[in-house]
Amino acid sequence: MKSKFLIVFGLLLANVCASAQNYFGVTGGCNLSHIHDKDFFDVDYYSKIGFNVGVAYEHRFRNSGNNYPFIDASILYSLEQYSFAYKDRSIDPYDMVLTSGGYEPIVKEKYLKVPVGVGFNFQLAEKFGLAPKVYGILDATIDRFGMDPIFAFGGGMNLNVGESFQIGIGYDLNHSFSRSCESGKDWIGNFHANLTYYIFSK
Numbered sequence: 001m002k003s004k005f006l007i008v009f010g011l012l013l014a015n016v017c018a019s020a021q022n023y024f025g026v027t028g029g030c031n032l033s034h035i036h037d038k039d040f041f042d043v044d045y046y047s048k049i050g051f052n053v054g055v056a057y058e059h060r061f062r063n064s065g066n067n068y069p070f071i072d073a074s075i076l077y078s079l080e081q082y083s084f085a086y087k088d089r090s091i092d093p094y095d096m097v098l099t100s101g102g103y104e105p106i107v108k109e110k111y112l113k114v115p116v117g118v119g120f121n122f123q124l125a126e127k128f129g130l131a132p133k134v135y136g137i138l139d140a141t142i143d144r145f146g147m148d149p150i151f152a153f154g155g156g157m158n159l160n161v162g163e164s165f166q167i168g169i170g171y172d173l174n175h176s177f178s179r180s181c182e183s184g185k186d187w188i189g190n191f192h193a194n195l196t197y198y199i200f201s202k
Contacts, residue, residue, distance in 0.1 A: 021060050023201045025164070028053040029194030033080040033109075036173075036187040043084050048106065050079035052113070056196050066123035070131065076113040077142075080174065080190050081106060109188060110142040111174065121160060129160035139174055150175050158196075166196040 031050035054076035062068045083106045119133025133156060140149040156170025174188045 021062060021201050023056075023058040023060070023164075023198040025056050025196055025198035025200075026054070027056040027074055027076070027168075027194050027196040029168075029192055031078060031080050032191045033082050034189050035082050035084075035107075036189060043086055046083045046085070048081040048083055050081050050108075052076045052078040052192060052194070054113075056198070058198065060121070066129075067121060069118070069120050070133075071116070071118050072133070072135075073114065073116045076111075076115070078111045078113050078139075078190075079108060080111065080188050081108040082188070083107070109174070111139045112142055113137050113139040113174075115154070115172070117156075119158070121158075127162050131158040131160060132156075133158065135170075135172075137172060137174070154190075156192075163201070164198045166194075166198070168194040168196060170194075 029052055031052055032047050033050060034047045035045045054074050056072065056074040058070055058072040060068055060070045085105065115135045115137040117133040117135030119131050121129040121131040123129045135154055135156075137152040137154060138149055139152055152172055152174045154170055154172025156168055158166050158168040160166050169192070171189065171191050174190060
């Protein structure tokens with residue numbers, strides 16, 4: 001009985017693996033970031049445009065027709081930035097030293113991100129599919145020392161064009177390391193739009 005179960009399980013696994021396809025490519029896009037601040041009510045924050053670039057991977061489980069679940073992952077360099085100004089315009093941000101390092105009016109967060117997502121592709125037409133997904137992110141800053149990698153989260157949607165081209169949008173929350181990092185209250189919300197091209201599959 002046990003051997004029959006193992007045979008059936010092996011056949012099912014082989015069927016899934018045979019119908020699944022692995023895609024490898026490159027991705028890049030723009031970020032629009034803003035900060036969720038809970039400490040300083042006398043400061044206005046403004047979104048700034050950044051960018052992200054990296055490599056991408058997607059595993060498609062095509063054992064149930066044109067609609068299929070998938071998992072994807074990427075390794076990204078991501079620049080997320082915002083600016084700020086004190087509501088009292090007589091205060092120059094360069095003259096304010098609120099921490100040992102002080103502030104800059106434009107804050108740049110440079111991350112190394114590894115998002116891993118799960119989603120489902122709904123085939124709209126022969127060449128187009130719409131794929132909502134959710135993902136978790138392991139990220140760490142690049143230009144600051146002494147910070148451990150942290151876990152963030154997000155969600156988004158891809159428009160698949162043919163087999164190789166993908167247009168994606170999403171939103172994620174990342175910890176801001178610029179200030180109050182010990183309190184854990186500062187988070188950067190990041191909208192992003194990406195173009196992904198899968199160079200080869202197997």
